[in-house]
Amino acid sequence: xxxxxxxxxxxxxxxxxxxxxxxxxxxxxxxxxxxxxxxxxxxxxxxxxxxxxxxxxxxxxxxxxxxxxxxxxxxxxxxxxxxxxxxxxxxxxxxxxxxxxxxxxxxxxxxxxxxxxxxxxxxxxxxxx
Numbered sequence: 352x353x354x355x356x357x358x359x360x361x362x363x364x365x366x367x368x369x370x371x372x373x374x375x376x377x378x379x380x381x382x383x384x385x386x387x388x389x390x391x392x393x394x395x396x397x398x399x400x401x402x403x404x405x406x407x408x409x410x411x412x413x414x415x416x417x418x419x420x421x422x423x424x425x426x427x428x429x430x431x432x433x434x435x436x437x438x439x440x441x442x443x444x445x446x447x448x449x450x451x452x453x454x455x456x457x458x459x460x461x462x463x464x465x466x467x468x469x470x471x472x473x474x475x476x477x478x479x480x
Contacts, residue, residue: 374444383443386455390439393462394432400469401428412472 376384402425404412413421419428439458443451 372445373441374448376440376444379443380448382449382452383455386452386459387439387443390455390459390462391436393459393466394436396466397462397469398428398432400466400474404469404472404474412474 376387379387401414405414405422405425414423419431439455443455
């Protein structure tokens with residue numbers, strides 16, 4: 352089965368009417384919305400920092416995340432960020448209100464640490480904006 356078919360199967364499973372109890376963003380608590388939004392802003396910032404660093408002429412930066420390899424493409428980084436965000440959205444929406452907040456706090460903390468570490472290497476968070 353091709354990767355493209357896997358994508359459509361996963362999309363169908365996520366959007367299936369079987370998940371009638373699913374809560375969309377508008378039905379989330381303010382805390383869930385805030386954590387999800389914060390996570391995505393940090394993920395975007397990390398993506399922009401990483402993309403800029405990997406394109407630097409000195410070629411002195413490499414990706415530290417072993418899932419990506421040393422020099423991943425911008426497309427791979429973007430698709431991975433979108434996939435993780437989609438999984439997080441589905442996970443929060445399929446749970447009870449505020450049920451996953453502790454894990455989301457952890458995800459925000461990890462992303463904050465990564466963005467901070469990138470800044471320590473000289474790749475400012477300002478590049479994302």
